[in-house]
Amino acid sequence: MAFEVRSYPELSWSISRDKIFRECKRQYYYHYYGSHNGWLDDVPEETKQIYRLKHLTNLYMIFGESIHFIAENSINQWRLLKEFPKREELIASCKKNLNDAFKDSHLRSKWIDRPKKSLMLHEMYYDGLLPEKRTNDIRERLEPCIDNLLKSRTIRDITFTQDSSIIEVEQLNTFYILDDKLYVKLDLLYQDPIGRYVITDWKTGKEDENNQAQTLFYALYFKNQFPNVSLQQLRIRLEYLKDGECTEFEPTEEMLRWAKQQVIDSIEDMRIYIEDDNLNKPKHIDEFYPEPSKKACSSCNYRELCSHKI
Template sequence: MAQYPQWSYSQSRANMFDECLRKYYYHYYGAHNGWKTDQADDMTVRLYRLKQLSNLYLVFGDLVHRMCESAVRSRDEGRERPRVPFLEQTMRKLLNEAYLQSMDAEQWRQDPKNRVMLSEMYYGDDTLQERIGTIKERITACVNSLYDTLTWEDLARASTQILEIEKWDTMMLHDTRVYVKMDLLYRRGNGNIVIVDWKTGKEEDFSDQLLLYAAYVREHYRVPLEQIELRVEYLLNGTYKQYAATQEDLARAEEKVGRYIEEMKSCVADEYYNRPKDISFFTPMPSRRACRDCNFREVCSERVM
């Protein structure tokens, strides 16, 4: 087995790097090989299990993306689109299954990668019932928004060609493999390619992520930036934002990725093997917001209560 994880970059990795260096270490280095329960030490196995913890908001976000994927694939395969009541009922059923799985901690410990354990239940958080109520309301809102989106209006046209649905891919930037996964990519009748990002929460700035997607699409599909449309669909409130990237935008985004890569590589003792420096180098950055939902609070003595 590889002693250290393979080096790569993603927007989610950059987000965690900004949030807390200790969490970044646990997630990307400390947990590596923790699935090898017969070979790894106890702490590595423990960190790997904690890395697999989910939470209600993550489960909800995943269910919404699966709902959108199911509806889009039905359209792509010429089938009737799933009815709204069916989508809502299915999401509630899967949310309940996640809750029930989380009640069996021993089964989760045996197979943490393939079973769900909600961090709210694992840590006995008092926010559990309140969050369940919030998620149930959001399910209804998101399901009812899907078929009213600008994206679905495009998909209803016969001239729209679906190119990618929830597909992982990579591109090279600064000699680094960069991972991208677009929720939906399609070509409109006018030849423009539309990148769609489904969001289930409040409106935020996702421009860095979208610009990386635009760079990938330009390179992979050999189209000029003028033919690439970036769109965020906020399903919770039924709104959207649309962007048009310029060459200057992409240059700034790629430069920013380069700075992240440089900073991340400053945390490794050996770039060839991606061997990290000592854990003490990864300074904890405690805050009430970050520590409240951190998967690794069980092992971190620096957490804020």
């Protein structure tokens, strides 16, 4: 099937899209509309610039992605070989990912040419260096996160018995609510030795009350995929690898009704900024008013384009 170039992107929903929308409407415009088709040769330079900025990353993102990548590969290795990588291998892998991102960030011309295939750290792009406080923080987190991953309840479930069944690992999926497409990716879904389904979400930061609400969207996806499974057979687990803490809960029908309504309301709010529903053509950029704050603006990928930064 030939790739179709569309004038405007589709309107879909995801946890990350909702987060950006709520944080700043101007950032939302750049990320989902201004960057669209920025990979093509015959688009305006500003579109290419926005597309490049969309692909900026940062140290915390690289670190979190590295831990998730390590968890995914380790679980897949267990599925195939019934053995888990050594602690030293996992630490070395994570350090390499961080170092590679730092080295890539010195190759600006390579990133400009192929921003999706190369890495550019936000810290290096805007400041030309890595903040010492941030690098020290990640250095202090690295080994505890690996150690707590290895001794986590989830890994114990999977590796200490032969009766756990792994269903999904970091698999991007879609499902629908009222004809609207939702994207979701579970860190891990498995069935434990006593037959319960467990959704595990790895966290490399500190506990946040919003995390439980986020995981309810994963439960919505689960119920869509397994409509005949009772919610009493489902557990949602948050593994906080930085501190080694683990929280777990059983979602209820009331919780899922709340989560579904949150999605419906969020999509309706997004539609307010659309000029043509059929094309998903957005209103003028000026309608996407910035919501500046010191913290948000300093970490925003698009701050060089925005005159409202603090």
